[in-house]
Amino acid sequence: MESARIDLLDRKIIQSLQLDPRAPFSRLATVLGSSEQTIARRYRRLVEARVVRVVAELNSQRISQRDWVVRLRCVPGSATMVATKVARDPDASWVQVVSGGTEIFAAVRSRHDNHGTPLLLEQLSLNRQVVDMRAYCLLREFTSGVSSPLGSNYLSSSEIDRLSPHHRAPRATDRTAAPLQDSDWPLIRALGKDGRMTFRQLxxxxxxxxxxxxxxxxxxxxxxxxxxxxxxxxxxxxxxAPALLWMSVAPAKLAEVGDALAGHQQIPFAAATTGSTNMVAKVMCSDETALYQYLTQELASLDGILHVEVTLIMQTVKLYSMTTQMRSRVGTEHSRPHASTMSTSELLSVDTP
Incomplete structure (x- = not known):
């Protein structure tokens, strides 16, 4: 499938949304020196092409819920098929094929049960296409997973200042429980589908x-x-050249290393975990040379890292909510498949070839 093509204005719009995802089109137009109609049309075009989408996310740590990441080793030739089915589960996100196409990485949210194991994890462990599963509970997130860097800066310092929010929400590492009411779920689901819905539309x-x-x-x-x-x-x-870093860090250095990773531009996500390694991070680089430089310079300078396993991300099947394998060319019409209404066990039952 032909890759989407974006120009400088598209890149400025994307970077602007990373600074303020719900900024009104009128404000974006004023800052970027374009018309509101042009900005709105460009954004819709990017959304239709599955290049970008603004979504709302819950900070699980603020509502005392558990998040997990899993590594699935699959029967040869089945990883993409299993990943596609895992991506259909509403509690799965960041579903990616890694390690040369033999392994799947996925994040799993526990939306309604603070202490039980998510149903998806139970079903995965029983699936005949999954030959090994390792699940890691996220103990502390040092970055919130917010928006990967663009790799280059397309906005001027003045534009960045005018678009950056003046007030920041509490960090994802804040463990103080905050109230979430049952009546909030319709609102959260609506914003999860489209984080830029206006208050009137909501x-x-x-x-x-x-x-x-x-x-x-x-x-x-x-x-x-x-x-x-x-x-x-x-x-x-x-x-x-996106990759996952599975790190063993000296316990006394976990907080220090996590905070340092959160300050690296290449790291959109880092968390302390349970499991055979105790720190996982996602690193985003332009190519393998840039990845090598990051590993041998920024990462190597951190004190306390005892071991690092690097797994390249070969294919992204699902981001937080947007699937990518069916992305069309910018400006072309397409229909997005609806989320499956099948049960988790049905989703993960893969026919034997």
Missing amino acids: ADEIHWHESTVRRRVEELVLEGVLFFNVDLDNPVVGLN
Whole structure:
């Protein structure tokens, strides 16, 4: 399939959304020196091509829920098929084929049960195409997973200053429990589908008053429960060497290493975990040379890392919510397959070739 093509204005729009995912088109137009109609049209074009999408995410640590990451080793030739089926589960995100196409990485959220094992993990362990599974509970996130870097800076310092939010929500590492009500779920699901829905659109969607929607969204954001992210098809913007780092870190150095990783531009995600290694991070580089330089310079300078396993990400099947394997060319019409309504066990039952 032909790759999507984006120009300088597209890249500026993407970087602007990474700074403020819900910035009104009118504000983007003023800062970027374009018309509101042009900005809105360009964004819709990027969304339709599956290059970018703004989505709302829950900070599980703020609501005392557990998140997991899993490594699945599959029967040869089945990894992409299994990954596609895993991606259909609404509690799975960041589903990626790694290690030369023999392994799957996925994040799994425990939405409704604070202490039990997510159903998806139980089903994966029983699947005949999965020959090995290692599950790691995220103990502390040092970065929130917000938006991968573009690799280059397309905005001026003045534009960045005008678009950067003046107030930041609490960090993902804040462990103080925050309230989340059952009545919030329709709002969260709507924003999970489209994080740029206006308050009026949200009110029409979930049948609340617009003022109630505005107030509740602002409360959840200020409490650090809800934040907005940008799903981005990284190869389109030149990030062609993404990788996962599985690290063993001296326990006394975990916090120090995690905080240092959070400050690296190449690292959109880093967390301390349970399991055979105790730190996982995602690194985004333009190519293998840049990846090598990161490993031998920035990462090598950190004190306390005892061992690092590097696994290249070969294919991304699903980001936080946006699937990528069916992305069309920019400007072409396409239909996105609907999420499956099958049970988890049905999704993961793969016919034997």
